[in-house]
Amino acid sequence: MCRGLAALSATCLERAKQLKTRLGILLHKPELGQEAESVSKPEQDIKSRNSSEEALEWNKSFDHLLKSKNGVATFHTFLKTEFSEENLEFWLACEEFKKARSKTKLSSKAHKIFKEFVQNEAPKEVNIDHETRELTRKNLTAATSSCFDAAQAKTRTLMEKDSYPRFLKSTSYQDSTEQATNESTSKRLHT
Secondary structure, eight states: OOHHHHTSOHHHHHHHHHHHHHHHHHHHSOOTTHHHHHSOHHHHHHHHHHHHHHHHHTTTOHHHHHHOHHHHHHHHHHHHHTTOTHHHHHHHHHHHHTTOOOHHHHHHHHHHHIIIIISTTOTTOOOOOHHHHHHHHHHGGGOOTTTTHHHHHHHHHHIIIIIHHHHHHSHHHHHHHHHHHHHHHHHHHHO
16 A cells, blocks of 8 residues: 555545446446437337346356357446456456467467456456466466466456446446336336
C-alpha cells in the first residue's frame, strides 16, 4: 500500500473506493444517443429487456455469467473499475487458445499469452502462485491446448471467490437487476 494512503482512515479509503467504482462505471457507459441513432426504438426496447432479464440469471452462478456475452462484457467493465480486468482477459484468451488446432499456431499463441499474462512482470500479469507459473512455463515446451489449464483454473477461482461476489453487490449489477425486476412487474400488471 502507498505510504500516503496508509495515513487515511478506513472510512475515507472505503468512500474513495466507492467513488472510484462509480466514476469508472460512468466512464465506460456509451454516450447518450449513440445507440439510438443506430438501432430503432422497438429494437432497443427488446435488446434492453433481453439483457435485463439475462442479468437476473448472472447471480445464479459464475458459470451463468461466463456463458453470457452481455454478462462477460458487464463483468469486464466492472473489473476495469477495480483495475483487475487482466484475470478475465487471461481466462478469455485461454478459452480462445483452446480452439486453435494447428501445432504452430498453438505454440505461437501460447508464447504470446504467456508473455502477456503469465511471466513475471508481464504487462497484464495475473495473480498466480510460483508453482503454477513454473508449471505453465514447462508446459510451453510442448504446447498443447491444455498448457494453461492450471493457471486458468487459478484465475477463474480467484474471480469466482473474490471479484464475482463484489460484482453482484456493485451498483451497476444492482441497477441491471432492478430494471429487470421493474420490467417483469410492469408486464404482469399489463396482462
